[in-house]
Amino acid sequence: MNRSNSAEFYSLRKDVENVAARVRQLLDSADLEQQEAVLADLENQASDPAFWEERSKAQKILSELNEIKDRVNLYKTFRAKVDDAQCIVELLEEMESPDAALKLEAAETVSWITAAMDRFELNKLLSGTYDKEGARITITAGAGGTDAQDWAEMLLRMYQRWATRSGFKSTVVESSPGEEAGIKSATLEIDGRYAYGYISGEKGTHRLVRQSPFNSKGLRQTSFAGVEVMPLLEESEIEVEIPEGDLEITTCRSGGKGGQNVNKVETAVRVTHIPTGIALRCSEERSQLQNKIKAIALLKSKLLVILEDQRAAEIKEIRGDVVKAEWGQQIRNYVFHPYKLVKDLRTNVETSDISGIMDGNLEPLLTAYLMSKQSSSSPVPA
């Protein structure tokens, strides 16, 4: 081999060694054998003819089984790919003139393993109780008039694009158009594992600075939009009892006589948890009763998340004032003019690629926030 080839080769070999070490470390701490034993035991349970007699228990076991299966397969894939890369390196060492295709294959394998391990380690940070669930995002236009309503719609698109890029399915379950443009509010449901874990940090106020297309003089304007995030929980997961007297339920009748006088799609229901002041509006189902049921389920989910955030043991202990303060907190600035900058106020991460951000490329911001949350709290369980 000539000099430049050997330099390249040694660099490649070093990369493969690093990645191999990383994978080895992971497999050591993961105890692959033990995981496979657990998997075999669960599969045994699932093949028992009496397995489905207790439906919810069966579903829990099945979901645990799938989780472990995925993990075990991933570990095995890592191990296999490292073996491949190491084989190629050995081959290349033997060869007189190094094969370009082989070098490329090794380099790509290293890239793949690195990206997959990064993602895997990020997922380990998502160890909150609800992180594995899908997410429900509500965006509400704040101060700024039509410009803020347009801003809210831009944020909605941003999250939709992020969801698609990340391989999640998303549905707009509710939206209220603004009078002239944009939206007053909208709710987006994102289906997929860990969606909530990734996106829950988005809750708070997002601030926009730009030359507003809705300002007749094209002046620079500041607008705000609020984002709320909740996990999508199954009925069975919402194990919290709330006394009926603690809930205030109102329907959104726009004043006036109601009853026979009116025929409108006003099935929206607003549920308020009186002790904490936390309220929720649901308008996506076709009857008031269904909206009431869904609103209460969503309210319970919200309370469960707050319980977790505030590390409270019971709903009684939730501090409503703290909740309000948190959800109004400004978390990110997006500046379009006179310069282009997106800055996350919690991690201080900034980027001038604002169009990339609006296009849904949120990873750098999300990852930085997740890691900062991780380092400021207790160590992640293995």
Add this chain to the structure above:
Amino acid sequence: MAVLRGSVELVIPICERPASKSTPLAKLLRWRSQSRHKASSISTALSELDGGPDSSELLTELEWLLDDAVEKCGRGDRDDLDQERNDTLAGHGEIFLRASLEELEQGWKERIDRRRPFQYVTGSSHWRDLVLGVQEGVLIPRPETKQLIDLAAAAMDGNSELARGVWVDLGTGSGAIAIGIARLLDGRGSVIAVDASEVAIAVAEANARRYKLQEAVTLVKGSWLTPLRDEAGKLSGIVSNPPYIPSRNLGRLQAEVGKHEPICALDGGVDGIDHLAEICQGACWALKSGGFLALETDGGEQAQTVAKILSDKPFEDIKVVKDFAEMSRFVTAFHT
């Protein structure tokens, strides 16, 4: 699509029709997009005019219409397909529909241009946890009315004997109240549903059948309690949402109601209490001792008037109950 019941043409709700029509997906999405534009352009014009729907309500209705009409393509999928428009449509071909694209176009046009009620366009009304068939000639069940079922349930809780008796829904319309009560009774008692309109009787009967309650609910054509003389002193409960709008207000109603729903289901006479008063009068002889009466009213003053009427008759425990919008909507009482 309709079926003949006696001399009444029963409309089949779109959601119950077979998905036997089809249309190229691109055409459907194009129509959806145009309709969204049309709905958005309405903005607040109709709600300012007569309390009609605004854009966001119309957009919601459009999605519900598509939910009913389109087989196997929920809203999330529709949004996805819309966004992927340029790349993947060629491969998707035809999409199956329960109502043809022409019917959907016609229906939506009637919704916007003529203010035809959404529920008549889809042929169905989602009420409480029921999906009821409705059509022109039958009042579309209102959300407030479902509280009558809750009030009846409370009465049965207080006196379990009541659940074993005969209950009457006066002015049954689509049969909503009758079906709600029949489900509470759960076979222990039975329901008689009365209406003067032949269309209502046919529609209510079809709805009872939908919920397998044709044995529990008996339909009787007639005016209020007149056809039930034989049940004098035997009824456990009378529940009703009779026409209660004062005649002078009829001209000011939102077009969906005033121009399309049956006036005979809305017109309550001079102060709106003509039918309420007649029912209160009839309840005196029709209910057994301890029997329950629950009435929906135009709210506020009218509710107080009805309570006053009852206080001069053999009734006790007369209550005026608020609905979820804090309006004094219902009057309940027990026969002494």
